[in-house]
Amino acid sequence: MELFENVDPAAVDAAYELVAGLVQEKHPDLEAKKGALSELWCGLHAILQADNVRRIEELRRSLCLSDVLDDPDKADKKAVDALASNYGVSRRPPSYAYGDLVITLSHPFVISIAEGARLTTDDGLEFIIDKTLRLSADDLDKNVDGHYYFLVPVRAAEPGYVYQLAEDTALQPNFRIPGYVSCVAACQFEGGHEEDTNDDVVVAIMRTFATPGFGSAEGLEHLIRYSRDADGHFTDLRQFRIVGAGEPEMERDDGFGGKVDIHIAEGHKVQDLQHFLDQPYIRPLGMDIKVLVAEPCWVDMEIDIDTEGYQSEAVEAATKYVNSLPVGAMLRRSKLVKAINQVLPEDGTVSHVRMEAKLQMTDWKSGAAEIIDPPKIAAMTASKIDCRVR
């Protein structure tokens, strides 16, 4: 790319007129506005000068929050990052979505899939298997329709939100699998996002010095983020999304109160939420709190179901139980089915089912922090369902 492609031609002309005029004034008998001196020195000087002015202006704009917000694309990324560091804010790097796929086979074949094997959705999104997978026929699970299946973890080939596949999204493997029937996402994929834009970084900066209070989204976030500063809670939360605080979305999403989404950074303990929920000003305000965990957060559970009937009834009972959990938690259906199949008698009926399930806490609502307290879980069990948290 040519040097002059980024500069303003008017700025180059202005710089040229200035330098050529100065030289001409100093040396009246020297040809400064045409010829070698003009073209090879005054002209280059003017281009470099205009480029310097452009860079200085870009730097100035990058260090001014309102200017960056006016036109985020014109701000220099490094300068914005340097500015953000003064406020303890950093740009979130891009990350790859990940999740499990369930691959269904017609018969129990031996499966060997090499690391780096790729699968593609109908939209052309590529996913990669990061670890070589070797399964014998005995490792496969049998599905209710007589097919065999196995789970394989994959990650997106590129970072981005678009790679967060919905559950049951179909994929096509770019490699051969014996007895292949289908391949779908076993769960909602998570963790994929683009790198923060300049706009995102500046909004994060502005929230750090917003006046704590309920009058604005920034103030509300400040109130939450630094409410437990002395205890070290919430100061490292990556991202807040506040819907409400007088904004139109408040009417759209919730007719009677604001809502706060809290994204917990990797390594942040879910238990810490209890500290937040205990804040004296949260409950009286009727604030609806939604917690989104950045990394998968699992609680291992054992669920015993005493029933006399078919597998489908056991599944229904278990599903009902999970759905009845007051926290609105989400159970990975594939893992639930797998657990049941492991203890399914040959005749298709069950008298006692023990499920080893994992409860994925990604979609909690108010009071979610209580679920991590095993005694409270046990107290919530239904008459024929006994649930223990390991």
Next chain:
Amino acid sequence: MSTYDLEVWTITPDGEMIASAGTGGRVTGIKKVAQRYMIALLQDLNPAKPKLGRRQPYGSGFLHTMKSGEMRTEMDVMSAFSLAKVQARMAIQDEETDEDPPEERFKASHLLKIEVTPGVMKLHIRIETRTDGIDVIYPIRTE
């Protein structure tokens, strides 16, 4: 008013233009015009390039044609030069004003001869002002 320019090329007694030794020499009159002409001829004509106060883009398509490998025969060179000399003339005359002395005002250029030797192509060019003329030889490395 007659002015001088910094010397970029030295014109030897036999007319060959060679790079100046960088001693800060001065050129005047028709040699100054010859130098301006060669700068215009050898500068790539890029409309996006800043015009530096001029009304139109400065340069010619001669070197671009040469670098693209389209000059295989002397006829190709002459053809490219025919177009380039017009572009160079327009570029030079665009800079001139009525106050410039006649000996510094460009009038025309002619390609007299093309001398091709291994690795070097020499252009024999006649450059004319309103009062004078000069024959120069400009060597261009071709490899």
